[in-house]
Amino acid sequence: MAAETIPAGSTTDGAIQVGQPTDARLGAIASYDVADFPVPHGREEDWRFTPLERLRGLHDGTAEATGGVRVEVSAPEGVTVETVDRTDPRLGKAGKPVDRVAAQAYSSFEKASVVSVAKETVLTEPVRISVHGEGGTAYGHQVVEVGAFAEAVVVIDHTGDATLAANVEYLIGDGAKLTVVSIQDWDDTAVHAAQHTALVGRDATFKSVVVTFGGDLVRLHPRVVYGAPGGEAELYGLYFTDNGQHQEHRLFIDHDTPHCRSNVAYKGALQGKDAHAVWIGDVLIRAAAEGTDTYELNRNLVLTDGARVDSVPNLEIETGEIVGAGHASATGRFEDEQLFYLMARGIPADEARRLVVRGFFAELVQQIGIPELEERLIAKIEAELEASVA
Amino acid sequence: MATLEIHDLHVSVEAEGGPREILRGVDLTVKQGETHAIMGPNGSGKSTLAYSLAGHPKYQVTGGTVTLDGEDVLAMSVDERARAGVFLAMQYPVEVPGVSVSNFLRTSATAIRGEAPKLRTWVKEVKEAMERLSIDPAFAERNVNEGFSGGEKKRHEILQLELLKPRIAILDETDSGLDVDALRVVSEGVNRVRETGEVGTLLITHYTRILRYIKPDQVHVFAAGRIAESGGPELADKLEEEGYEAYVKGGATSE
Numbered sequence: 001m002a003a004e005t006i007p008a009g010s011t012t013d014g015a016i017q018v019g020q021p022t023d024a025r026l027g028a029i030a031s032y033d034v035a036d037f038p039v040p041h042g043r044e045e046d047w048r049f050t051p052l053e054r055l056r057g058l059h060d061g062t063a064e065a066t067g068g069v070r071v072e073v074s075a076p077e078g079v080t081v082e083t084v085d086r087t088d089p090r091l092g093k094a095g096k097p098v099d100r101v102a103a104q105a106y107s108s109f110e111k112a113s114v115v116s117v118a119k120e121t122v123l124t125e126p127v128r129i130s131v132h133g134e135g136g137t138a139y140g141h142q143v144v145e146v147g148a149f150a151e152a153v154v155v156i157d158h159t160g161d162a163t164l165a166a167n168v169e170y171l172i173g174d175g176a177k178l179t180v181v182s183i184q185d186w187d188d189t190a191v192h193a194a195q196h197t198a199l200v201g202r203d204a205t206f207k208s209v210v211v212t213f214g215g216d217l218v219r220l221h222p223r224v225v226y227g228a229p230g231g232e233a234e235l236y237g238l239y240f241t242d243n244g245q246h247q248e249h250r251l252f253i254d255h256d257t258p259h260c261r262s263n264v265a266y267k268g269a270l271q272g273k274d275a276h277a278v279w280i281g282d283v284l285i286r287a288a289a290e291g292t293d294t295y296e297l298n299r300n301l302v303l304t305d306g307a308r309v310d311s312v313p314n315l316e317i318e319t320g321e322i323v324g325a326g327h328a329s330a331t332g333r334f335e336d337e338q339l340f341y342l343m344a345r346g347i348p349a350d351e352a353r354r355l356v357v358r359g360f361f362a363e364l365v366q367q368i369g370i371p372e373l374e375e376r377l378i379a380k381i382e383a384e385l386e387a388s389v390a
Numbered sequence: 391m392a393t394l395e396i397h398d399l400h401v402s403v404e405a406e407g408g409p410r411e412i413l414r415g416v417d418l419t420v421k422q423g424e425t426h427a428i429m430g431p432n433g434s435g436k437s438t439l440a441y442s443l444a445g446h447p448k449y450q451v452t453g454g455t456v457t458l459d460g461e462d463v464l465a466m467s468v469d470e471r472a473r474a475g476v477f478l479a480m481q482y483p484v485e486v487p488g489v490s491v492s493n494f495l496r497t498s499a500t501a502i503r504g505e506a507p508k509l510r511t512w513v514k515e516v517k518e519a520m521e522r523l524s525i526d527p528a529f530a531e532r533n534v535n536e537g538f539s540g541g542e543k544k545r546h547e548i549l550q551l552e553l554l555k556p557r558i559a560i561l562d563e564t565d566s567g568l569d570v571d572a573l574r575v576v577s578e579g580v581n582r583v584r585e586t587g588e589v590g591t592l593l594i595t596h597y598t599r600i601l602r603y604i605k606p607d608q609v610h611v612f613a614a615g616r617i618a619e620s621g622g623p624e625l626a627d628k629l630e631e632e633g634y635e636a637y638v639k640g641g642a643t644s645e
Contacts, residue, residue, distance in 0.1 A: 336447065341484035344444050345550065346472035346501035355497055359488025359533070
C-alpha cells in the first residue's frame with residue numbers, strides 16, 4: 001500500500017491511536033434505501049478508517065451482483081430453513097441499515113434466507129450456515145429468528161473468495177437464548193462488509209462471537225437493540241490481522257430500554273506490514289435506560305513493526321440511574337523485555353511469541369464456551385503464527 | 391566441572407551523546423560448586439554484569455571474553471545461553487500477561503532439558519518445589535509475575551532456579567525488597583541448589599544481610615565497572631562496618 005492510501009487519522013508503524021469519544025448518534029442516518037445515503041468519500045466519521053478503494057464499488061453503487069456466493073444451511077430438527085422474497089414481513093424487523101454499504105445490500109439482494117427456531121425449542125446441535133465465495137460479487141440477507149424461550153447456537157462460516165455486502169438480523173424472542181458465531185475465514189482476496197443487527201427480547205440472552213482471520217478487507221458492524229427490559233448481550237470478538245489486511249469491527253449497543261446488560265470483549269493480534277485493525281465500540285445509554293449495566297473492552301497485541309491499530313471506545317450516558325458503565329481499550333506491543341525474560345529461560349524466540357499470543361487469546365477463547373469452537377480457534381491461531389514465523 | 395570465565399569484559403550502553411562504558415575490564419572465574427558474592431555501590435555496574443552475561447540486547451559487549459567450559463558465551467543467543475546452563479534470577483522479573491506460571495515453567499523446563507518432562511513426575515516436582523518456597527499452589531494458574539508482590543516475584547525466580555538446575559546461577563539483587571521471612575525462604579532455596587554442588591553461584595548484592603544466610607566462598611567488591619578488591623568472607627564483614635566509601639571516592643560512575 002502506498003502512503004497516500006493510509007486513511008486520515010490513522011497511525012503507522014505499530015503505533016496506536018485511541019480516539020476521543022464522539023457522539024454516537026452523530027450522522028446517524030438509518031434507512032432501507034441506498035439512495036438516502038450519500039456516497040462516502042473517506043472523511044466521514046464512519047468511513048475515515050476504511051480504505052474505500054478496496055471496497056470494490058460496494059460503497060458507490062458500481063459493484064454489480066454476479067452471484068458466486070454459495071449459502072448452505074444445515075440444521076437439526078426443530079429448525080425451519082426458508083428462502084424468501086424481499087416482501088417477506090420478517091425482513092428488516094431488527095433494524096434499518098445505518099451505512100451506505102448495508103443499505104446497498106438491503107436494496108440489492110434478491111432472495112433472503114430465514115432460519116427459524118420455534119418457541120420453546122431447545123436445540124442440542126448448532127445450526128450451521130456456510131457462506132462460500134466462488135469469486136463473485138453478491139448482496140446477501142440472512143434472518144435468524146428464535147422464538148420465545150427457545151435456545152439455539154448458530155455458526156456462520158465464511159470461506160473462499162467473494163465481494164460480499166450483507167445484512168444479518170437476529171430476532172430473539174422473550175426469554176430465548178441465541179449464540180451466534182460468525183467466522184470470517186476468507187481467502188486473503190475477499191471483501192466482506194456486513195451489518196449484524198440483534199433485536200433482544202424481554203429477558204432474552206444474545207451472545208455473539210465474531211472471529212476474523214481472513215479477507216483483504218472485512219468491515220463488520222454488529223449492533224444490539226433491546227425490544228424490552230431484562231435483555232442481555234455478550235459480544236466477543238477475536239481477530240488476527242496479517243500483512244496488508246484491513247479488519248474493522250464497529251459495534252453499537254443502543255441501551256434504550258431499562259434493566260438491560262451488555263458486555264463487549266474484543267481482542268486482536270496484528271503482525272506484518274500494513275496490517276490494520278480498527279475497533280470502534282459505541283455504547284449509548286439513553287435517558288430511559290435506567291438500570292443499565294454495560295462494559296466494553298478492546299485489547300490489541302502488536303507483534304511486529306508496520307502494523308497499526310485504531311481503537312475508539314465511545315460511551316455516552318444520558319441517565320445517572322444505572323448499575324454500571326465502563327470501557328477499556330489498550331494496545332500493547334509484544335515487548336522486548338518479555339521476549340528477553342522468556343528467552344532467558346531457554347525458550348526460543350518463535351516459541352516465546354506463540355506462548356504470549358496463545359495466552360493473550362486464551363481467556364477470551366474460554367469465555368466463548370463452545371468447546372468444539374475453542375479447539376478450532378486455537379488451531380487457527382497457531383496456524384496464523386506458523387505462517388508468520390515461516 | 392563447569393567453569394565460567396570472564397576475561398577483561400567491557401560493556402557499553404547506548405546513551406544520549408553516544409555509547410557509555412559501564413563495565414571496564416571485568417575478570418572473574420566461577421566454578422561449579424563455588425559461590426561468589428559481588429558487592430558494590432549503586433551504579434557500579436553489578437547489574438550490567440548480570441544482564442550482559444545473560445545476553446540482554448541493551449548491553450553491547452565491546453571487548454573481552456566470556457566462556458563456559460571453553461564455549462564462547464558471547465556468541466550465543468539469549469535462549470542458547472540459558473540452555474547451556476546460565477541462569478539469571480532477575481532483580482525486576484517481567485510480567486508476561488496471558489501466560490500462566492505452570493505453562494511457563496513447563497515450556498521452560500522442556501527447552502532447558504531438551505525434552506518435555508513426564509507429566510506425572512513434573513506436577514509433583516513443581517508442587518514440592520513450590521511448597522518448599524512457601525508459594526501458594528494457586529500461583530500455578532496465575533499469569534507470570536502479573537500482580538505478584540516483590541517477594542512473590544523473587545520466590546518465583548528461585549522456583550525456576552530449583553527446577554531448571556543451571557550450571558551457573560546469577561542472582562541479581564535477589565535480596566532487595568525482601569522482608570526477613572522472605573529473605574530466609576529465598577536463601578534456603580538458593581542453598582538447596584548450592585548444596586547439590588552442581589551450580590556455580592554469582593550472588594550480586596548491595597547489602598551484606600543476605601550473606602548471613604548464603605555463605606560465599608569469595609567476595610568481590612565492584613566499583614566503577616570492575617572488580618576493585620577480592621577476598622574471603624571477611625571482606626564482607628569489613629564492608630558491613632565501613633561501607634563502600636573507600637571504593638566510591640574518585641572513580642565510580644554516577645549510575
